[in-house]
Amino acid sequence: MMGYNPLTGMLSYCRIKQFCLFFPWAFVSFAMSAESQSMESEILTSYVAQGDIVGICVSGGLDSKTVALRLRKAGVKVKCFTADIGQPDEEDINDVVKKMSPCGVETVIVDLKDDIAEGAFEAIACNASYDGGYWQSTGIGRYVTARGLLQEMKKHGCTVLSHGATGRGNDQVRFERYVNVMDPSFKVYAPWRDPTLLKEFPGRTQMMEYLHKHGLDHKIVSQAKKRYSTDANICGLSNEAEDLESITTPMTIVNPVMGVWPKDAPQVSEQVVLRFEHGRCVALNDTPMKPLQVLQEANKLAGRNGVGISNALENRILGTKSRGVYEAPGMCLLGQALTYVYQAVLDRRSTALFSQLSQHVADQIYDGRYFDPSTRAAISAIWQLAEPATGTVKVELYKGHIHFLALSDCPHSIYFEADSSMEASEGLNPVSSQGYLEVSSVEAKSLAKAGLIDTASVWEKRNKSA
Numbered sequence: 001m002m003g004y005n006p007l008t009g010m011l012s013y014c015r016i017k018q019f020c021l022f023f024p025w026a027f028v029s030f031a032m033s034a035e036s037q038s039m040e041s042e043i044l045t046s047y048v049a050q051g052d053i054v055g056i057c058v059s060g061g062l063d064s065k066t067v068a069l070r071l072r073k074a075g076v077k078v079k080c081f082t083a084d085i086g087q088p089d090e091e092d093i094n095d096v097v098k099k100m101s102p103c104g105v106e107t108v109i110v111d112l113k114d115d116i117a118e119g120a121f122e123a124i125a126c127n128a129s130y131d132g133g134y135w136q137s138t139g140i141g142r143y144v145t146a147r148g149l150l151q152e153m154k155k156h157g158c159t160v161l162s163h164g165a166t167g168r169g170n171d172q173v174r175f176e177r178y179v180n181v182m183d184p185s186f187k188v189y190a191p192w193r194d195p196t197l198l199k200e201f202p203g204r205t206q207m208m209e210y211l212h213k214h215g216l217d218h219k220i221v222s223q224a225k226k227r228y229s230t231d232a233n234i235c236g237l238s239n240e241a242e243d244l245e246s247i248t249t250p251m252t253i254v255n256p257v258m259g260v261w262p263k264d265a266p267q268v269s270e271q272v273v274l275r276f277e278h279g280r281c282v283a284l285n286d287t288p289m290k291p292l293q294v295l296q297e298a299n300k301l302a303g304r305n306g307v308g309i310s311n312a313l314e315n316r317i318l319g320t321k322s323r324g325v326y327e328a329p330g331m332c333l334l335g336q337a338l339t340y341v342y343q344a345v346l347d348r349r350s351t352a353l354f355s356q357l358s359q360h361v362a363d364q365i366y367d368g369r370y371f372d373p374s375t376r377a378a379i380s381a382i383w384q385l386a387e388p389a390t391g392t393v394k395v396e397l398y399k400g401h402i403h404f405l406a407l408s409d410c411p412h413s414i415y416f417e418a419d420s421s422m423e424a425s426e427g428l429n430p431v432s433s434q435g436y437l438e439v440s441s442v443e444a445k446s447l448a449k450a451g452l453i454d455t456a457s458v459w460e461k462r463n464k465s466a
Contacts, residue, residue, distance in 0.1 A: 041196035043189060044074040047160060053077040054189060055158035057149055057175075058107060060099030062218055063164045066207040067191045068103040069214060070200075071162075079156050080107040083145040085116045086234025086296075088258050102216050108156065112148040113234065117292035119144050120235045124335050125279040126382045127342075127354075128362040132312025135328035135335070136365050137236030142171060143370040146178035150186065160187040167193045170317045174368030181371050228325075232257065234295055236308070236328030244323055251311040251325045258327045259303025262400030269398035271405065272301055274337045276393065279386025281334055298330030305397035308332035317367050336402045337393040344413040345388040357382050388412035 047054060054071060058064035058080045071078050080100050084093045093109055100107045119140040122128075129135050146161075153161060161179050165171035167190070176188045191197050201207050211218050227243035239254045252261065275283035281294050289297065302308055308329035316322050346354060357378045364375040391410030396403040407413070447453050454461075 039196060039200065041074065041194050043194055044071060044076055044196075047189075048075045051077070052159045052187065053079060053157050054160040054162050055149070055153035055156065056080045056105075056162040057145070057164065058082050058096065058100055059164075060096035062204060062207050062211075063191075064100065065103050065216065065218060066201060066210055067162065067164065067197075068100060068105045069211065069216065070191075070197065072104055073214075078105050079153070079158060080105045081149045081152055082107060082109055083141075083148055084109055084111045084113060085141055085144060086113045086292075087232050088234065088237065088299075089230060089232045108152060110148050110152045112144055114292055115148060116141060116144045116234055117290075117295050120295055120331055121280055121291045122379065123235075123361075123365065124281075124331060124338060125386050126361040126379060127335060127339065127358045128365055129335070130312075130362050130366050131314035133310050134312045134314060134324065134326050135236050135308075135331040136362065137233055137326070137328055137331075138171070138231050138238050139174070139365040139368075139370075140235050141231075141233040142174040142368065143178055143365070146175055147182065150179060150182055154183075154186075160189050162189040162191060164192065165190065168318070168320075169322075170366070170368070173317050177368040178371065228254065230257070234292075234299070235331055236326060238324050238326055240322065240324040244325060247313070247323055251309075254309075254325045256303075256309060256327055258299055259308065259329045260306050261309065262306035265304065265306035265399045269396045269403075270301065270305055271394060271396050272333070272337075274334070274393045274395070275391075275409075276338055276341050277390045279338065279341075279383065279389040281338070294334070295330050298333050302329035302333040302397060302402075303327075306400040307397055307402060309400070333395075333397070333402060337395055338389065340393050340395075340404055340407055341389045341391045341410065342386075344391065344407055344410050344415050346385065347414060350385055354382065354385050357385075 046052075054076055056064070056068055056071070056078060058068065059082060064080070068078055068080055082093070082096045087093065090096075097107045097109065123136060123140055130139070150161060161175070163171070163175040165175055172190055172193070176190070179186050179188050201210065208218060228239050229241040231238045231240075237257050243249050243253060244251075273285050274281055275286075280291075281289075281298075283289060284294060284297050284301070308327055308331070310326050310328075312324055312326065314322050314324060342351070342354070360378045361375060361382065364370060364372060364378070369375055390412065392408045394405040394408075396405055
């Protein structure tokens with residue numbers, strides 16, 4: 001077979017040279033073949049040789065189509081998967097199957113809406129918002145997606161998970177770490193860290209050309225007005241990149257998907273009643289609901305009143321800063337309402353502990369460490385603290401604001417009006433505070449006598465020393 005190598009599909013160099021001496025016209029075609037082979041990805045070649053089946057996480061977009069087709073053309077066995085996590089910007093999740101079909105691949109839709117609703121409830125109970133009040137819709141979505149799709153991929157015989165995350169962002173860390181901790185033997189392929197594919201597809205233009213070359217059509221919706229990228233699920237929506245990368249660009253260039261800007265909200269306020277039991281919202285406006293229903297309804301109520309839109313310069317996992325404009329109307333409403341219950345049932349030290357645990361959980365979700373032991377321990381502790389968080393909260397929504405109206409049916413509240421009243425009452429006797437203050441004064445006077453008290457402006461003192 002003229003020195004044919006089954007792994008590379010190439011003739012040995014000496015055989016090519018002998019062949020071309022007799023047939024000079026063939027030199028050009030061999031050179032072109034050699035050049036084509038040199039562009040082949042070593043990673044994909046190994047998958048073919050080992051008989052791996054690659055499960056690709058797809059959205060039906062340009063990247064998804066390009067990667068699926070490119071892997072198929074390389075001889076890789078491919079199956080595609082997409083998670084239904086209640087994407088508000090996707091009218092029909094089944095359209096993904098239609099979009100991927102021309103690439104010659106099978107696409108499986110995995111319904112994870114209940115899973116992500118539960119993830120949202122846990123994040124709300126933990127008050128696990130990240131830098132700038134970002135409710136981590138993407139961070140929650142990634143562990144739910146990775147877990148759900150990995151399980152489904154295994155059912156279809158896949159041995160490799162392929163994700164479309166870039167080599168500069170957070171998602172590459174999240175996807176790969178989650179796969180690694182759930183199944184160390186399962187391989188992970190990142191097309192946009194594969195040197196061969198990066199060279200072949202440096203931009204969207206080359207992807208479009210590749211699809212057209214193989215008879216596939218792909219239309220890109222005009223970005224004239226929408227100059228940013230969007231990632232969405234039922235928890236919320238992240239807008240970032242392109243024009244939003246400049247911090248001189250106002251956040252108001254974003255066209256909200258889950259609600260409206262406060263200025264466009266109704267002129268009349270809207271009241272909402274939320275019932276919590278053990279840190280979980282079980283009813284909205286006196287209607288019992290499951291987590292998914294609660295989240296869907298909360299998104300509608302808060303969204304139409306302009307609640308839950310924020311701007312943040314967040315700290316990425318890799319150490320860079322990222323600018324985003326976020327929408328999370330339902331989580332914002334639920335989180336604030338639950339905070340009102342926590343304020344009533346948690347003592348000062350429990351509140352301080354909750355704050356520390358909350359920060360840890362937020363960081364861990366953001367960093368792709370939801371399944372780590374410390375994360376689980378912190379979440380377990382928070383659920384313990386949330387055990388007495390039962391009560392009915394009434395709030396008013398008005399042009400982006402959430403106004404507290406009332407807290408009732410809260411049996412474990414440690415707020416007692418008589419003890420804190422400024423008026424005469426049967427509560428704490430003001431005279432009894434004298435003994436406490438006398439004891440407290442011992443330490444205060446000791447610090448003063450030891451010369452450890454400085455009453456000057458710290459700012460002025462720092463500037464003088466500089």
